Amino acid sequence: MSEQNAAPAATIEQDTVISLVDMNKWYGDFHVLKNINLNVQRGERIVICGPSGSGKSTMIRCINQLEEHQTGSILVNGQELTSNTKALERVRKDVGMCFQHFNLFPHMTILENLILAPIWVRKMPRKAAIELAMNYLERVNIAEQSEKYPGQLSGGQQQRVAIARSLCMAPKVMLFDEPTSALDPEMIKEVLDVMEELANDGMTMLCVTHEMGFAKSVADRVIFMDGGEIVEENEPDAFFNNPQMDRTQLFLSQILSH
Amino acid sequence: MSKSTSARLGGLFSYRNLLSCFYQTLTAGIVIACAYYLLLATQENLEARHIESGFSFLSQEAGFPIGDSLISYSPSDTYGRALLVGIINTFFAAILCIIFATILGIVMGVAQVSGNPLIARMAEVYVEVMRNIPVLLILLFVYGVVLVGLPSVKQAIEFIPDGFLSQRGIFVPRPIAGENFIYLMIALGLGIVGTVFFLKWAKKTLDITGKSFPTIWISLALIIIPPVIIQATFSDVLTWEVPELKGFNFKGGWVFRPEFAALVFGLVLYRGAFIAENVRSGIVSVQKGQREAATALGLSPERTMRDVVLPQALRTVIPSTTNDYASLVKDSSLAIAIGFPDMVSVGGTMIGQNGQAIEVIAIWMGIYLCINLIISLLMNIANNKFQLVER
Numbered sequence: 296m297s298e299q300n301a302a303p304a305a306t307i308e309q310d311t312v313i314s315l316v317d318m319n320k321w322y323g324d325f326h327v328l329k330n331i332n333l334n335v336q337r338g339e340r341i342v343i344c345g346p347s348g349s350g351k352s353t354m355i356r357c358i359n360q361l362e363e364h365q366t367g368s369i370l371v372n373g374q375e376l377t378s379n380t381k382a383l384e385r386v387r388k389d390v391g392m393c394f395q396h397f398n399l400f401p402h403m404t405i406l407e408n409l410i411l412a413p414i415w416v417r418k419m420p421r422k423a424a425i426e427l428a429m430n431y432l433e434r435v436n437i438a439e440q441s442e443k444y445p446g447q448l449s450g451g452q453q454q455r456v457a458i459a460r461s462l463c464m465a466p467k468v469m470l471f472d473e474p475t476s477a478l479d480p481e482m483i484k485e486v487l488d489v490m491e492e493l494a495n496d497g498m499t500m501l502c503v504t505h506e507m508g509f510a511k512s513v514a515d516r517v518i519f520m521d522g523g524e525i526v527e528e529n530e531p532d533a534f535f536n537n538p539q540m541d542r543t544q545l546f547l548s549q550i551l552s553h
Numbered sequence: 554m555s556k557s558t559s560a561r562l563g564g565l566f567s568y569r570n571l572l573s574c575f576y577q578t579l580t581a582g583i584v585i586a587c588a589y590y591l592l593l594a595t596q597e598n599l600e601a602r603h604i605e606s607g608f609s610f611l612s613q614e615a616g617f618p619i620g621d622s623l624i625s626y627s628p629s630d631t632y633g634r635a636l637l638v639g640i641i642n643t644f645f646a647a648i649l650c651i652i653f654a655t656i657l658g659i660v661m662g663v664a665q666v667s668g669n670p671l672i673a674r675m676a677e678v679y680v681e682v683m684r685n686i687p688v689l690l691i692l693l694f695v696y697g698v699v700l701v702g703l704p705s706v707k708q709a710i711e712f713i714p715d716g717f718l719s720q721r722g723i724f725v726p727r728p729i730a731g732e733n734f735i736y737l738m739i740a741l742g743l744g745i746v747g748t749v750f751f752l753k754w755a756k757k758t759l760d761i762t763g764k765s766f767p768t769i770w771i772s773l774a775l776i777i778i779p780p781v782i783i784q785a786t787f788s789d790v791l792t793w794e795v796p797e798l799k800g801f802n803f804k805g806g807w808v809f810r811p812e813f814a815a816l817v818f819g820l821v822l823y824r825g826a827f828i829a830e831n832v833r834s835g836i837v838s839v840q841k842g843q844r845e846a847a848t849a850l851g852l853s854p855e856r857t858m859r860d861v862v863l864p865q866a867l868r869t870v871i872p873s874t875t876n877d878y879a880s881l882v883k884d885s886s887l888a889i890a891i892g893f894p895d896m897v898s899v900g901g902t903m904i905g906q907n908g909q910a911i912e913v914i915a916i917w918m919g920i921y922l923c924i925n926l927i928i929s930l931l932m933n934i935a936n937n938k939f940q941l942v943e944r
Binding site: 384412457 | 759760761762763764765840842843845846847848849850851852853854856860861864865939941942
């Protein structure tokens with residue numbers, strides 16, 4: 296994995312899927328994100344970590360504009376995100392997202408959860424949507440549960456369904472917002488396995504996670520955020536073995552000490 | 554030690570059992586004694602006043618006029634028919650109120666959570682004003698405004714062709730079925746059947762090709778256009794009995810007296826505020842993450858509302874709205890305050906004339922109970938459809 300990024304200068308030539316330029320965001324007077332600059336190349340796997348309240352989630356939620364930024368610009372597939380609703384809906388079609396609490400629609404079956412957006416957003420025939428959905432459910436090993444409701448599934452199963460639901464829209468980028476934080480320890484692995492498989496298929500991914508094992512084995516780049524800033528970014532080996540900044544060292548010593 | 558404790562506890566428990574048995578028997582005895590005393594007293598009083606109990610009075614002549622009636626009625630009809638007129642009036646007013654209060658409630662409830670601060674604020678003011686004023690005052694106020702605000706019969710406003718608005722009420726043309734009316738009904742029937750098939754076909758097309766249609770507008774056109782064509786081509790299909798000014802009032806057509814309009818308007822305004830609150834709280838109760846997930850999938854705000862938020866909101870909206878419908882039906886008895894002859898008003902007149910209070914009250918209670926049980930039943934069926942399946 297790290298070969299790709301061995302020469303950082305060369306990667307600039309690859310096509311950029313997401314770029315954040317001098318982005319700032321405030322909640323009232325509180326400056327949540329400070330001058331964020333980030334470029335994500337096609338096929339790149341990025342893990343974002345940092346203490347809670349550091350702005351990690353807010354940053355990736357800005358990428359599909361669940362949160363609005365105030366200054367600077369965000370480009371997804373070369374399109375700048377503005378408050379134009381129609382343009383935003385087009386961008387969101389190509390950006391999948393998984394949430395900490397899964398957010399499956401509890402009043403629909405698993406299958407209905409998966410085909411809703413393909414039918415109404417991608418204008419796909421129902422039959423084709425069902426085929427597509429079953430395909431992805433098989434990929435996350437949950438096809439036999441397709442007629443059940445989310446409330447009947449375990450947390451790990453629900454998160455795998457949520458991933459499949461996003462994949463049905465054939466996104467170009469996947470955003471993961473602490474996908475394993477609400478799961479029991481024995482379920483974390485089944486979700487990480489699915490994510491790792493996705494990464495191996497070449498999906499562009501941005502993951503906010505505290506799973507450092509996942510970061511080490513899958514990420515092309517690890518980004519450390521604190522106090523609303525990107526403090527340090529590096530490839531995983533260098534990041535974990537030789538952190539440059541004091542704050543990074545402190546954070547790593549805290550989470551890796553036990 | 555432990556043995557003696559358990560023995561003492563056992564004794565305590567049996568003593569408690571005995572005590573509770575005693576109190577239960579005492580309570581039951583008091584209730585039965587009271588009921589027996591009331592029965593005896595009632596019988597004595599009825600005999601003293603020479604009032605015959607039983608429902609035979611229903612076939613006697615009523616002898617009093619009723620202002621609003623949806624069925625033919627004259628003072629020479631029986632008490633039974635007079636009461637039937639009142640019951641039908643209650644039903645009619647209640648159904649109209651439920652329909653309009655629901656529409657108003659949904660509009661105001663959605664308005665309260667709309668992004669537009671002006672609209673949201675106005676809806677909030679409406680809700681807070683209406684639900685904090687006694688409904689009786691609202692009815693009296695609306696009735697007063699209706700009577701004072703509207704012109705006299707001579708200056709009646711023609712608000713639609715041949716429809717008049719005046720202090721005496723709302724007068725509109727009454728449709729009368731002609732000889733060829735049957736063709737219009739056939740056309741309407743065909744239109745409805747056609748719509749059913751169209752909807753099935755549209756659903757199938759959506760499933761197979763992913764193409765969607767403006768189904769609401771096409772359905773409306775299918776239902777409305779055929780009868781209109783029949784009406785235009787044939788003669789003597791549907792004619793209108795037009796209200797005409799004769800002497801001091803309009804004659805002919807359909808009449809909605811100000812009392813009826815005020816009752817419906819007042820109750821709808823009042824109860825709509827409660828339903829609006831239910832709708833608002835239902836929408837707010839849906840977790841923020843649901844909307845975010847739908848948005849992240851690229852669903853439009855309208856789709857998100859329709860397929861994700863509203864179905865979940867209904868879970869909390871339906872039970873509380875069932876209560877509001879029941880209250881609405883019961884509030885309709887306040888019609889007596891503004892002189893609309895609902896069931897309670899007509900029954901009250903009867904009690905005044907013949908003193909059959911127990912029977913009339915029994916009928917009132919029976920009818921209200923029936924209406925509200927039917928509402929509960931329908932709402933429970935709806936509620937069951939929206940419950941979530943859990944492990």
